[in-house]
Amino acid sequence: MRILKKIFIVLLAVSGITILLYGCTSNGGDLQKVGMLVENSVHDNAWSKQGYKGLLNINKEFDVEVFYKENIKTKQQVIEAVDELAKDGVNLIFGHSNTYGKYFVELAPSYPEIHFVYFNGGQFGEDVTSLNFNSHAMGFFAGMVAGKMTETGHVGVIGAFEWQPEIEGFYEGVKYQNPEVDVTIQYVNSWNDPKAAMKHYQKMRKNGADVFYPTGDLFSVKVLKKVSSDGLYGIGYVTDQSYIDNRAILTSTVQHVSKLYVRSAEKFNEGKLRGGVLTYDFQDEVISLSKFSPVVPEDFQEKMNDEIEQYKESALLPNER
Incomplete structure (x- = not known):
């Protein structure tokens, strides 16, 4: 340069x-x-x-x-x-x-x-x-992490719009990792409505969700900060959001x-x-998962890294191989 x-x-x-x-x-x-x-x-x-x-x-x-x-x-x-x-x-x-x-x-x-x-x-x-x-795969891998780390068997997605491929991928990833986990999905119908996103979060939390994936530009940080203060887990969106809480944020789906x-x-x-x-x-090399939280077991981190490398080579997700 x-x-x-x-x-x-x-x-x-x-x-x-x-x-x-x-x-x-x-x-x-x-x-x-x-x-x-x-x-x-x-x-x-x-x-x-x-x-x-x-x-x-x-x-x-x-x-x-x-x-x-x-x-x-x-x-x-x-x-x-x-x-x-x-x-x-x-x-x-x-x-x-x-x-x-x-x-x-x-x-x-x-x-x-x-x-x-x-x-x-x-x-x-x-x-x-x-x-x-092509954000389906990044959602899938994030879903695998959520399916592994949930303790209540209930995870939540706070989406911006129904058409987001990462949301479908997340659902599939959770179910691949743990078919018994319940996945609640709610939509804000906007990239930039933190108030509506927080309402969905509070309802999901009340119903027992303990891992959250907020997929909206303006509201992801606000939701994840609340996740951190409530002692729960979250997955970041678009950028590495581990700066919010490097333990509570399990990983982030990063678009470069x-x-x-x-x-x-x-x-x-x-x-x-x-x-x-x-x-x-x-x-x-324009989509990735960020570094994992130290609370994610090391053997599972290695498994995830291996799964991602196999996807890069084959273009097939774990449920397609």
């Missing part, structure tokens, strides 16, 4: 949206300037922070200017933001949510000089790429979003980024 020759920061207010510009020397490749749209703040939650980290890594790796725009939620806001970034010379735009897919597909023909990238969606175009995490930012920018810079739906998993 090269050292940046110069950095300057400019804050601009455009239609109530703050843009942060990092300026530096160009490396002369296809990549000129990079932009990112986020629905809330880049500091709101683990998912957004990972995207912001990826943007900064692009800045350092490729010596190009990067911009971000926060609170871009509606179609009109996306249209205005893309137009402003285009005028600034941006030719690679990341939308840090699946919400942006349909908007990018509509806008792309009007901006043939820009490639659009977003996450976890099925829509694409010639210059629109969707980056997807920032790596995909750099990888996509590299492909674009080399003229190799194509429109379509790209899927990534453990084999691509």
Whole structure:
């Protein structure tokens, strides 16, 4: 990674949206300037922070200017933001949510000089790429840990949405490890509703659940902090959340979003980024389980590490082999 020759920061207010510009020397490749749209703040939650980290890594790796725009939620806001970034010379735009897919597909023909990238969606175009995490397996392995560590025979999932593959995977993993364990699943129907998530948590706890997997950006930390204070177990989401309590947090299902930012920018810079739906998993080193809590038996930790390695080699989960 090269050292940046110069950095300057400019804050601009455009239609109530703050843009942060990092300026530096160009490396002369296809990549000129990079932009990112986020629905809330880049500091709101683990998912957004990972995207912001990826943007900064692009800045350092490729010596190009990067911009971000926060609170871009509606179609009109996306249209205005893309137009402003285009005028600034941006030719690679990341939308840090699946919400942006349909908007990018509509806008792309009007901006043939820009490639659009977003996450976890099925829509694409010639210059629109969707980056997807195959999160079923990470949920499965987390479920195995929960099935092993529950003492009450009851675990709980507090999901954001029903379509999340990690939730189905978690259920399968629990049942593979211990068919006798009850799995309660409740949905918040939002990534960012801690109040609703806590209501589900309290009800599950009252009904005897002692291991929890909260799969929502903004509410996972709040739930896991409560899990820790209540002397129960939890599994982190998106990032390594063992900092909350390295004993109570049994492991975390980690999506290395920032790596995909750099990888996509590299492909674009080399003229190799194509429109379509790209899927990534453990084999691509962008999904992993974090380190295990010391309360997880060492022989089981070794078993889990072995199971993950076998999955990387065969693409088959333990219940499929």
